Amino acid sequence: MVMPAPAVAGPGGAAPGSVGDVRRSNLALVLGAIAEFPPGAHPSRAQVAGATGLTKASVSSLVLDLLDAGIIREIGLNPQGRGRPGVGLELSPSRAVLGMEINVDYISAAVVDLTGTVLAREEQERDNRNRPDGPVLAALAALAARVRSTVGEQGIEVLGGGLAVPGLVDPALARVLTAPNLGWVNVDLDLDALLPEAPLGVELFNEANAAALAELRHRPDGASNFLFVSGEVGVGGGIVIGSELFTGPHGHAGEVGHIVVDPDGGHCSCGGTGCLETVAGQDAIFTAAGLAPDGGSRSTLMSLLLQALEAGEPRAVSAVDGAGRCLGIALASTARVVNIDSVVLGGHFAVLEPWLRAPLLESLAKYAPGKYSSSQVTVSSVGESGALLGAAGSVIRSLVEAPHRLHA
Amino acid sequence: MVMPAPAVAGPGGAAPGSVGDVRRSNLALVLGAIAEFPPGAHPSRAQVAGATGLTKASVSSLVLDLLDAGIIREIGLNPQGRGRPGVGLELSPSRAVLGMEINVDYISAAVVDLTGTVLAREEQERDNRNRPDGPVLAALAALAARVRSTVGEQGIEVLGGGLAVPGLVDPALARVLTAPNLGWVNVDLDLDALLPEAPLGVELFNEANAAALAELRHRPDGASNFLFVSGEVGVGGGIVIGSELFTGPHGHAGEVGHIVVDPDGGHCSCGGTGCLETVAGQDAIFTAAGLAPDGGSRSTLMSLLLQALEAGEPRAVSAVDGAGRCLGIALASTARVVNIDSVVLGGHFAVLEPWLRAPLLESLAKYAPGKYSSSQVTVSSVGESGALLGAAGSVIRSLVEAPHRLHA
DNA sequence: AAGCTTTAGTTCATTGCCTGAACTATATGA
DNA sequence: TCATATAGTTCAGGCAATGAACTAAAGCTT
Numbered sequence: 121m122v123m124p125a126p127a128v129a130g131p132g133g134a135a136p137g138s139v140g141d142v143r144r145s146n147l148a149l150v151l152g153a154i155a156e157f158p159p160g161a162h163p164s165r166a167q168v169a170g171a172t173g174l175t176k177a178s179v180s181s182l183v184l185d186l187l188d189a190g191i192i193r194e195i196g197l198n199p200q201g202r203g204r205p206g207v208g209l210e211l212s213p214s215r216a217v218l219g220m221e222i223n224v225d226y227i228s229a230a231v232v233d234l235t236g237t238v239l240a241r242e243e244q245e246r247d248n249r250n251r252p253d254g255p256v257l258a259a260l261a262a263l264a265a266r267v268r269s270t271v272g273e274q275g276i277e278v279l280g281g282g283l284a285v286p287g288l289v290d291p292a293l294a295r296v297l298t299a300p301n302l303g304w305v306n307v308d309l310d311l312d313a314l315l316p317e318a319p320l321g322v323e324l325f326n327e328a329n330a331a332a333l334a335e336l337r338h339r340p341d342g343a344s345n346f347l348f349v350s351g352e353v354g355v356g357g358g359i360v361i362g363s364e365l366f367t368g369p370h371g372h373a374g375e376v377g378h379i380v381v382d383p384d385g386g387h388c389s390c391g392g393t394g395c396l397e398t399v400a401g402q403d404a405i406f407t408a409a410g411l412a413p414d415g416g417s418r419s420t421l422m423s424l425l426l427q428a429l430e431a432g433e434p435r436a437v438s439a440v441d442g443a444g445r446c447l448g449i450a451l452a453s454t455a456r457v458v459n460i461d462s463v464v465l466g467g468h469f470a471v472l473e474p475w476l477r478a479p480l481l482e483s484l485a486k487y488a489p490g491k492y493s494s495s496q497v498t499v500s501s502v503g504e505s506g507a508l509l510g511a512a513g514s515v516i517r518s519l520v521e522a523p524h525r526l527h528a
Numbered sequence: 529m530v531m532p533a534p535a536v537a538g539p540g541g542a543a544p545g546s547v548g549d550v551r552r553s554n555l556a557l558v559l560g561a562i563a564e565f566p567p568g569a570h571p572s573r574a575q576v577a578g579a580t581g582l583t584k585a586s587v588s589s590l591v592l593d594l595l596d597a598g599i600i601r602e603i604g605l606n607p608q609g610r611g612r613p614g615v616g617l618e619l620s621p622s623r624a625v626l627g628m629e630i631n632v633d634y635i636s637a638a639v640v641d642l643t644g645t646v647l648a649r650e651e652q653e654r655d656n657r658n659r660p661d662g663p664v665l666a667a668l669a670a671l672a673a674r675v676r677s678t679v680g681e682q683g684i685e686v687l688g689g690g691l692a693v694p695g696l697v698d699p700a701l702a703r704v705l706t707a708p709n710l711g712w713v714n715v716d717l718d719l720d721a722l723l724p725e726a727p728l729g730v731e732l733f734n735e736a737n738a739a740a741l742a743e744l745r746h747r748p749d750g751a752s753n754f755l756f757v758s759g760e761v762g763v764g765g766g767i768v769i770g771s772e773l774f775t776g777p778h779g780h781a782g783e784v785g786h787i788v789v790d791p792d793g794g795h796c797s798c799g800g801t802g803c804l805e806t807v808a809g810q811d812a813i814f815t816a817a818g819l820a821p822d823g824g825s826r827s828t829l830m831s832l833l834l835q836a837l838e839a840g841e842p843r844a845v846s847a848v849d850g851a852g853r854c855l856g857i858a859l860a861s862t863a864r865v866v867n868i869d870s871v872v873l874g875g876h877f878a879v880l881e882p883w884l885r886a887p888l889l890e891s892l893a894k895y896a897p898g899k900y901s902s903s904q905v906t907v908s909s910v911g912e913s914g915a916l917l918g919a920a921g922s923v924i925r926s927l928v929e930a931p932h933r934l935h936a
Numbered sequence: 937a938a939g940c941t942t943t944a945g946t947t948c949a950t951t952g953c954c955t956g957a958a959c960t961a962t963a964t965g966a
Numbered sequence: 967t968c969a970t971a972t973a974g975t976t977c978a979g980g981c982a983a984t985g986a987a988c989t990a991a992a993g994c995t996t
Contacts, residue, residue: 136581137553138983139952145545146954166973173544178954180974197963203972204962345777359865361777368867369753369769375864380857380895382791391897392860449788452800453858456783457767457865459776487788489799546954547981554983574944586983588945605992611943612991 143182144524146174150182151523154192154209159235164198164206183209189526190215190277191234191519211235216271217519218264218281218315219512221505222256223327224249224301224353225418228505229264231271231278232512234519236337240270241505250303253296261314279519279526280320282511283311284330286352288372291324297372300389301353319526323515326372327507328466329365332358333517334502334510335464341498347451347460348500349376351467353418354389355397359458365514366458377401379450396450400443402468408439422468429475437475444476448483455491463492466500473499551590552932554582558590559931562600562617567643572606572614591617597934598623598685599642599927619643624679625927626672626689626723627920629913630664631735632657632709632761633826636913637672639679639686640920642927644745648678649913658711661704669722687927687934688728690919691719692738694760696780699732705780708797709761727934731923734780735915736874737773740766741925742910742918743872749906755859755868756908757784759875761826762797763805767866773922774866785809787858804858808851810876816847830876837883845883852884856891863899871900874908881907 153171157163163171169179186192190212198206211234219230225248230241244263248256260283268278287299296307311322325333332348335358344363350356355377359366367373377397378390385394398404406412406421409428416424428436451463465473477497484492502509519526561579565571571579577587594600599620606614619642628637633656638649652671656664668691676686695707704715719730733741740756743766752771758764763785767774775781785805786798793802806812814820814829817836824832836844859871873881885905892900910917927934 136557136586136983137550139547139550139954139981140983141553142545142547142550142953142982145549149544164973175955176974177956177976178544181953198973199963200972202964202970204974206973366866370867370869373865373867375867378864378896379861381788383789383857383895392895394895449791450861453787453861454865456786457781457862458774459778459781459783461778487791487800487802488786544954547952547983548954550953550982572944583984584945585947585985589982606944607992608943610941610993612945612993614944 144522146172146178147182147185147523148521150174150179151186151191151211151520154186155211155520162195162198162208162210164200164208166206168209186523189523191523191526211520213237214274214276216276216278217320217512217515218268218278218318218322219508219510219515220260220264220281220283220314220322221327221330221508221511222248222260222283222285222302223507224286227256227260227263228508229260229267230505230508230512231267231276232509232516233276234516236513236516238509239274239276240267241508242267248302253302253304253307253309256302257309257314264314278315278318280318280515281311281315281322282325282330282515283309283314283322284325284327284507284511286327286354286356288375289324289326290371291367292371294322294324296324320515320519323511323518325507325511325514326356326358326374327352328356329358329367329374330508330510330514331466331500331502331506332360332374332464332510333365333514334506334508335466335500336360336363337510337513338502339464340501343462343464345460346462346464347374347376347454347458348464348466349447349451349469351400351402351465351469351472353402355401357454359460361458361460376450376454379453381446381449396446399446400469405439405443405468405472408442409433409436422471426471429472440472440475441479443472444479445483447476448480449487451480452484452488452491455488461492462496462498464498464500466502466506470499552930554580554586555590555593555931556929558582558587559594559599559619559928562594563619563642563928570603570606570616570618572608572616574614576617594931597931599931599934619928621645622682622684624684624686625728625920625923626676626686626726626730627916627918627923628668628672628689628691628722628730629735629738629916629919630656630668630691630693630710631915632694635664635668635671636916637668637675638913638916638920639675639684640917640924641684642924644921644924646917647682647684648675649916650675656710661710661712661715661717664710665717665722672722686723686726688726688923689719689723689730690733690738690923691717691722691730692733692735692915692919694735694762694764696783697732697734698779699775700779702730702732704732728923728927731919731926733915733919733922734764734766735760736764737766737775737782738916738918738922739874739908739910739914740768740782740872740918741773741922742914742916743874743908744768744771745918745921746910747872748909751870751872753868754870754872755782755784755862755866756872756874757855757859757877759808759810759873759877759880761810763809765862767868769866769868784858784862787861789854789857804854807854808877813847813851813876813880816850817841817844818847830879834879837880848880848883849887851880852887853891855884856888857895859888860892860896860899863896869900870904870906872906872908874910874914878907 169176195208198208213233216233228243231239288297328350348358357374357376359374378395382394388395603616606616621641624641636651639647696705736758756766765782765784767782786803790802796803
């Protein structure tokens with residue numbers, strides 16, 4: 121539940137409510153209603169009143185505040201058939217946030233306006249394996265500045281940013297707890313240096329969690345409860361429940377890559393034994409398929425694997441088959457623990473889905489019969505840049521849920 | 529997450545806020561502050577003001593409402609040293625709720641006043657295995673009426689009730705989805721018949737979830753994030769995060785009994801394969817220990833097992849050892865999925881803890897190193913009647929969180 | 937014993953916000 | 967042109983929290 125943590129805290133931990141809180145809450149309600157209208161359909165004040173249950177008078181007043189803060193703008197007229205046409209409202213396209221991503225072999229940044237439109241995006245290849253965080257962040261800051269400058273002349277104001285990182289993070293502390301593939305342990309990131317003077321600051325996300333949020337926003341079926349499984353070098357996951365990211369008590373739930381799928385299995389980089397990642401991570405699959413892990417870049421290895429699969433090469437097929445079965449075991453257990461019945465496959469799991477699907481469904485039927493229907497096992501609808509978009513989208517969403525943070 | 533669903537729903541799903549909501553919210557804040565004071569220490573209005581951050585004036589007015597509704601009462605004076613003594617406030621001991629439990633071989637009911645004191649409690653042996661729900665509920669209703677009558681003369685008003693059942697439930701529908709050991713499938717319970725005219729009605733709980741809530745209330749270390757594992761005929765679980773029960777999108781998360789701990793394992797009553805319950809459920813342990821499952825009642829079998837363990841009988845020791853290891857595997861996976869780092873052992877796991885602990889810790893160290901410290905593996909502090917007390921306590925808590933439901 | 941100090945609790949004018957009704961503004965259709 | 971329908975604004979009314987002033991009731995001081 122993304123909810124501004126109460127500042128004051130008695131023994132109960134809750135904050136006192138005053139009349140002003142009603143305003144804040146309704147401000148978010150109105151803005152949320154405007155944001156949730158389908159893109160292109162700009163609601164009038166009257167429609168917002170209908171959607172929220174507030175009176176026209178209240179909505180008028182609230183909308184005025186949002187206009188003053190520059191979060192929304194009026195756009196054209198909106199004929200209703202008979203009667204006076206309404207004035208369309210939409211999230212301001214001249215306010216934006218910056219999405220950023222650090223991954224094993226690239227960094228990227230994008231400017232996304234409040235309506236969700238990507239105004240500019242740049243990716244830069246860069247081997248970040250076992251690189252200290254300082255230079256990586258410096259390179260990212262430069263990339264971010266470049267992307268900003270490409271839209272800077274259009275009078276776009278960047279309000280805040282989100283950074284996705286492949287590892288366990290503590291968002292509250294802006295700390296990366298562990299990122300095995302970057303070689304980072306307990307690294308505190310100076311996020312504000314990435315985006316100085318942005319009123320909303322920069323938030324930190326786990327890569328899979330950010331991708332899950334992007335998936336939530338772009339899902340064609342509008343699913344609001346699912347587990348997003350991200351297959352990268354590591355195997356990550358993001359749990360979405362009631363359209364909210366479920367992060368657990370310390371901010372890093374959803375680590376499906378380290379569910380035990382084979383008690384007699386091999387060692388994992390996390391220190392554990394028989395984790396899903398030791399069977400379904402990229403390196404594990406490449407190795408099991410007989411592709412030398414140092415036989416080229418990850419993308420060439422993946423092409424080789426796909427060729428082998430299409431050729432029906434037994435080792436490749438068996439490697440993916442095993443990954444699918446073990447993924448099924450992990451998802452069966454996850455279904456029981458968090459009561460999720462819908463899975464979205466991302467990263468290499470999406471690419472390998474044609475070969476992965478059958479063993480996965482078989483495994484689910486064996487270990488959690490009746491929990492997942494096959495229509496609930498789907499492929500990600502956001503591509504490569506899911507983490508990037510999710511990080512940006514989440515910052516936008518947190519603004520929509522607490523617009524009073526902006527000057528109003 | 530126990531939270532009243534918003535009644536009104538626009539596209540956003542949120543309800544409009546008006547000034548009246550502030551009153552409701554602060555009413556709950558004040559009542560919560562009073563409830564959270566240590567038993568015996570009755571806070572004054574001034575202390576409540578300090579704890580909540582509200583002004584004395586507001587607290588006075590809110591307290592008046594709560595007094596009128598009969599939820600709290602004034603009790604004696606509260607000397608502060610210098611100055612005028614405050615008037616003590618406490619939850620009303622003349623209002624109560626009814627906790628009820630249906631289990632495999634007994635039914636029970638208790639009257640618990642709002643301060644948490646058990647005023648009366650009765651248990652009745654009764655074999656409910658494969659019994660239809662009608663007669664079971666009728667027997668429970670009779671038991672409930674009897675317990676009520678024992679306190680009825682003291683002018684106690686019963687406001688509502690909670691019923692705990694060993695199976696998957698949908699609390700919103702008052703439906704038992706499956707209760708394998710009762711033989712119930714998709715049974716709709718007529719809960720209101722148990723407690724007619726109670727203003728708060730009767731809520732339905734999963735047994736392990738209710739026990740987890742009781743654990744939350746009675747924990748000496750005040751832990752607010754933990755997994756409660758209940759070893760009964762089946763193996764159940766309740767996840768507590770931020771002092772809230774985590775129930776997942778459909779109300780039945782925490783089913784740790786059906787996490788896969790052995791992909792090559794045996795069939796489970798749930799239809800799955802290699803579930804924890806097939807190794808660590810009561811029947812499984814008895815069988816593995818060489819005790820015939822029909823060699824007496826469950827409690828005699830348990831005594832026999834304990835004797836065998838104390839005598840160091842190899843089969844018994846190995847049975848419990850195996851259960852401990854597999855429990856460790858399940859907890860390792862759970863730690864990853866929901867990010868929990870603290871476990872409370874309940875039911876037979878509590879009884880067997882001396883023999884269970886070592887293999888469990890070993891297993892946790894192997895499969896989730898660094899996730900649980902040994903001090904975070906503890907034994908339940910509520911006994912047999914945990915589910916009963918938890919169901920009652922949860923009803924009390926939901927009243928404390930929404931006192932406006934009562935007439936005020 | 938009288939008075940000062942300290943803390944508890946109440947009263948009251950003020951402010952802020954939502955509401956509902958009345959009103960103005962702007963379109964379509966007869 | 968006028969009736970009708972819908973959008974949006976204005977305004978009085980009500981409710982809730984606030985803060986300051988006030989009353990209440992104790993201990994401490996002299």
